[in-house]
Amino acid sequence: MRILIVGGGTGGTILANNLARRLASEIRSRKVKLTMLSASDKHMYQPGLLYVAFGQMTPDQLYRDQQSLLEPGIDFHVDPAEEFQLDNNKVITKSGKTHEYDMLVIATGSRIAPEQIPGMSEGADTFYSEAGAVKMFKRLREIEEGTIAVAVGVPHKCPIAPVELVFALHDYFTAKGIRDKIKIKYHYPIGRIHTIANVATWAKPEFDRMGIEYETLFNVKEVDPENKVVRSEEGTETKYDMLIAIPPHTGMEVVEKNNLGTGGWIPTDRHRLTMEGYDNVYVLGDTTNLPVSKTGSAAHFEAEVVAENIASIIKIGIPVRDYDGKVYCFIETGHDSATHAMFDYKNPPDLKPSSKPMHWFKMAYNQMYWSSVRGLL
């Protein structure tokens, strides 16, 4: 039985390690071969980018060698997939190698696509990439007065990041003693300040208390870097001195090129996590087209389900579990407090009160992540 995992990020790594443990004896006796292909020899802890953007972490702290995170039984190659021949059970890589499989898992993640919005690449800062986060911090250190506009593209990973960003901006400029000279204006695509109803209800009075201005039903249409204006599809505009954007995302180009899914999002069964039309192809993490938050936690819970099911198919011939849509989110509410929420397809998010211990737990999780992807947590 040949299992091929394409993608060595949060979802792919948790899945591979979980499978390597469940199938340790089958791997040792060569009944099972577990192979992982990735585009990089490094693994980035992406949530750390928000801390980099505020000078609280440096980029080198976000990385580990991917090989060091993997169980010994996993055959790991830094050789990105280029061609998917799903009808022939084959994946062809950049180096020209062909990998045949019995079961395939695609976990190639998502990428920012600021180029979809005219002017966004030139006009906006973003913390959704390493270079962007470092540049954003330099800009934040320089700016002493004016309007900082926050604009949010759709879809985007980590849906909680826009509100976390606003809390962090408020605290950063308060600590610097120039909060009164900085106007923060937040723009959000739908008719309330966050898509999760009770996050919106909770955050609104917080925004009011902090003097954050907000405009809802604002979908970014274009950025005019020369005149420093951001315009919406809905016909409004905001003048800014600094624009921080969460760019719209797409799936990876390789997914689109191989016609696996529009926009790079792969049609996925919401419970079984198989690709529509292919019972031996699983999809997890950001690259699914599921109506589930694109978060590391969703990728984590999905990976556990897929691992259990692949292992049980090998051992008893059938899968044993359905994915229930589970997501868990930490929400940093400034530099020294945080809250959290858990939800799934049937149960709405239950937002807990913000507290200092929760912030310290999140800080600890920033390190615990590495144990988590190894499958030790």
Place this chain on the structure above:
Amino acid sequence: MSDTNKVIDARDTFCPGPLMELITHMKQAEVGETLELLSTDEGSGNDVPEWVNKVGHELVSSEKIDGVWHIFIRKMK
């Protein structure tokens, strides 16, 4: 509805939520295409038409059947 090109199944989603799902799919659709949004979120009956009108697409119809909103939207620009 016979000229519907795509169904967006946003039932049982709290985040990103039905309207965010619609916005994502609208971006991928062609002008003139009609999308059907399925939603179990009570608010969709109001917040989807509000956005569709503000941005300038066409709300073709909106109906709740057995607890599920079926909202048809034509992309106009």
